[in-house]
């Protein structure tokens with residue numbers, strides 16, 4: 159597709175990626191991978207270990223540079239060569255696998271810092287929040303289900319609660335596109351269930367891409383699914399469509415006992 163065509167096609171899309179190649183030296187981690195997502199969609203990215211899922215998220219948040227190909231966000235913002243801070247400011251929020259919360263601060267303080275990321279920690283905590291900021295913080299705390307824990311030290315939260323807090327911290331920046339890498343890893347069943355509900359709630363606020371290995375979770379919450387294999391697109395569609403795809407059965411789902 160020519161660049162004008164990509165742009166026209168992307169009007170409805172929040173993200174449009176075409177033939178992305180990422181090389182680490184001689185190794186090709188993404189091999190002409192194409193991907194698109196509509197606004198307010200929740201899209202799951204699945205595939206065997208080493209398929210390139212995390213690398214793709216790294217590309218989208220500016221952590222890894224594209225070797226070749228095109229990634230366009232929000233109709234006309236070309237992600238190629240853009241620094242992480244600028245991409246974050248443009249509206250792509252990334253939650254990493256390991257929580258990066260401030261363990262010695264409270265839940266509320268963590269969210270407050272996330273809201274005013276451009277200031278220094280101590281000046282943030284000294285400065286009073288405006289009424290509007292306070293409302294925004296309280297609303298997000300409610301969404302992530304941590305209102306009761308607001309004065310608790312974040313380091314004392316359960317694993318699941320830490321994950322939700324970090325999702326809340328990313329959401330304080332009001333991203334248009336939220337990227338989550340294996341959000342339920344290490345969670346109890348109850349925490350998984352709560353995370354699923356949280357994703358459905360967050361979908362009202364932004365578009366979400368979730369990398370996940372747990373097929374029960376994917377089946378339950380996915381609208382569309384993209385399957386990656388060896389850095390390339392293997393299949394894309396509804397969960398049912400990809401589950402019935404022979405190539406997907408062969409390289410991925412078969413090995414997981416999911417078919």
Ligand SMILES: Nc1ncnc2c1ncn2[C@@H]1O[C@H](COP(=O)(O)OP(=O)(O)OP(=O)(O)O)[C@@H](O)[C@H]1O
Pocket residue numbers: 182185187205206207208209210211212213214
């Ligand atoms: N910085 C890097 N340098 C060299 N190779 C890398 C680098 N980052 C990733 N790779 C390689 O790229 C391939 C894709 O890795 P990636 O982490 O994207 O896979 P993944 O689909 O997220 O796998 P998993 O399900 O295990 O998390 C792997 O073979 C990995 O070893």
Ligand SMILES: [Mg+2]
Pocket residue numbers: 211212213
């Ligand atoms: Mg990964």
